[in-house]
Amino acid sequence: MLVEHLSFAYPWMFAAFLLLPIISYLRLKKQVHRVLIPYAASWLPPRRNSAPPMWKAVLLYVSLALLILAAARPQKMIALQPTEKQGYDIMLAIDLSGSMLAEDAFQNGKRVSRLRAILPIIQQFIRNRPNDRIGIVVFGGKAYTLANLTMQHDWLEEQIGRLSVEHLEDGTAIGDALGIAVSRLTQKDRVQEGVRTGSFIVLITDGANNSGYLQPLQSAQLAARLGIPVFTIAVGRQGVVPFPVFDRAGHLRGYENRVSEIDFDTLQHISRITEGKHFHAEDAATVEKIFAEIDKATPKRFSAERVTLTTEEFHWLAIPALLFLFLSLLLRGSTNATSF
Secondary structure: OEEEEEEEOOHHHHHHHHHHHHHHHHHHHHHHHHOOOOOHHHHOOOOOOOOOHHHHHHHHHHHHHHHHHHHOOEEEEEEEOOOEEEEOEEEEEEEOOHHHHOOOEEEOOEEEOHHHHHHHHHHHHHHOOOOOEEEEEEEOOOEEEEEEEEOOHHHHHHHHHOOOHHHOOOOOOHHHHHHHHHHOOOOHHHEEOOEEOOEEEEEEEOOOOOOOOOOHHHHHHHHHHOOOOEEEEEEOOOEEEEEEEEOOOOOEEEEEEEEEOOOHHHHHHHHHHOOOOEEEEOOOHHHHHHHHHHHHOOOEEEEOOOEEEEEEOOHHHHHHHHHHHHHHHHHHHHHOOOOO
8 A cells, every 4th residue: 555645854943934024125125225216217227128016026036935844855755554464483403514515415306405405495495485575594603694584585585696605704503593583572662461473483403502601492492481482403414424525715525424413302302392393304304394394374364564755746847947047047137126
């Protein structure tokens, strides 16, 4: 729904209208002085095609009034009324630790890193949830908010496609990431009787918490108190996995085998105490399971963001004001009369 109205950016400019009666007074006063000299009009040469004095005054005052209105910066404000939609508020917490480079996943028959395998799944997750507000937290040795809750899904997909392990410090701060995700879902206007309705967190990681300030179960308990389910996804497999080795210039030198340790117990515990679900992401079917679990929950209603469009309208007043002022001066010159 569109709501349109006119406003002024500088309404204090209207005080300039007080100058118009002063100008009028000074102009009349000057005309009175002329009559003090008898027969002064006979000294002047005959005027040709003279415009009536009233028209000159009208043009002058109209141009000044329009200039004052233009200086007040009239603006057309078009408000797009928020529309009520039905959907979820979801925070995605994505692991960008160095272990996400392990290449124990396959995509189109080709071996790829865990991160490259999971990113298209996350993008599809976003694409399939058009009515949800989605935010993103990324974490390695520290956790950061990449995006607050938003309906701008195309933008989110672009940001997901740009994610890289090199962007963050190495480490796995699961507790901090989960804590930040919870904090992004705790706005007071969306908490009813201490419980956050219609909200979920999807935590994606391939390791165990070894960094940060919060322990995973501490953040999970906070989410549980607020009624926010956490769906945990363990990426990769346990045991020895091929890991790429790079030189200082970032060129691939080869592969070496490293031991992969995923803390399944903690991830399962997080989901259990928050009444979420735990999954092991070995294939794309995991995402379908997540969708199925989320769809079982009762969606909440929320209002989309209110948007206001502003259009400057001063030129519609400034242009005729300048034309009237020019015409007033032109008539003055043609009649050889003095203004004011």
